[in-house]
Amino acid sequence: MFLAGTDTSQHYRKSARSVFAQMARICIAAALFLFPVTCLPQEAVKAEYRSEANALSNFPNFVEWPAEAFATPQAPFLVCVYGNFSFGTVLSELTRAQTVRGRRVDVRWVRKDNELRTCQILFISRSEQKRYTKILATMRGAAVLTVGETADFAESGGMVEFEYEHDALLFEVNLSSANEAHLKISSRFLSLARRIVNSNEAAKS
Numbered sequence: 001m002f003l004a005g006t007d008t009s010q011h012y013r014k015s016a017r018s019v020f021a022q023m024a025r026i027c028i029a030a031a032l033f034l035f036p037v038t039c040l041p042q043e044a045v046k047a048e049y050r051s052e053a054n055a056l057s058n059f060p061n062f063v064e065w066p067a068e069a070f071a072t073p074q075a076p077f078l079v080c081v082y083g084n085f086s087f088g089t090v091l092s093e094l095t096r097a098q099t100v101r102g103r104r105v106d107v108r109w110v111r112k113d114n115e116l117r118t119c120q121i122l123f124i125s126r127s128e129q130k131r132y133t134k135i136l137a138t139m140r141g142a143a144v145l146t147v148g149e150t151a152d153f154a155e156s157g158g159m160v161e162f163e164y165e166h167d168a169l170l171f172e173v174n175l176s177s178a179n180e181a182h183l184k185i186s187s188r189f190l191s192l193a194r195r196i197v198n199s200n201e202a203a204k205s
Helices: 002-033 045-061 088-094 111-119 127-140 175-180 185-190 199-205
Strands: 077-082 103-110 121-126 145-148 160-165 168-173 196-198
Touching: 045 077, 045 088, 045 121, 045 145, 045 160, 045 168, 077 088, 077 111, 088 103, 103 111, 111 127, 121 127, 127 145, 168 175, 168 185, 175 196
Parallel strands: 077 103, 077 121, 121 145, 145 160, 168 196
Antiparallel strands: 160 168
8 A cells, every 4th residue: 555655656746747737838938939919010900829929939049050051141031020010010129120140131921932041040831731741841951930820831841830738839840951951059948948859750650
């Protein structure tokens, strides 16, 4: 009876630690990526898109792009949206006064596949989910951080996948895809990821 009670107690302690670690990760991620609603424009934009817009505006703080990712030394840092543009003006407002290593930040809504490789961050809307394979094949080898918002994005080869838990924005990272694109993601960012996916292993499973 004593041993059984001990095992049960240990199980509860492990479960409690797991829950605590998960909640701590949510809180840290929220502190880094969530933006107070009162500081945002008043357009009718879903709360999730306000959170995602703020995350996109913060990603340059955690990722390093190679010099060849830019056409010229004076070229702007491009944050692009492909598919339904559900951010309203929030993303533009958040990046208006922002610079990335001396480059101004431009937000663009791209509509053609041949424009995708000119971006530094590419957010692919859920409206393009059925075209993931084609889009990500187009991006192969380009130094572009690809970000999506559906459950299979990272497994499909995208680099950062948004997801929600307890109304908090979390994310998964496909590190092998980022490495292939010669992007350096900070260890701090990776420590906040809910899961790190290796696309090579996913393809074998």
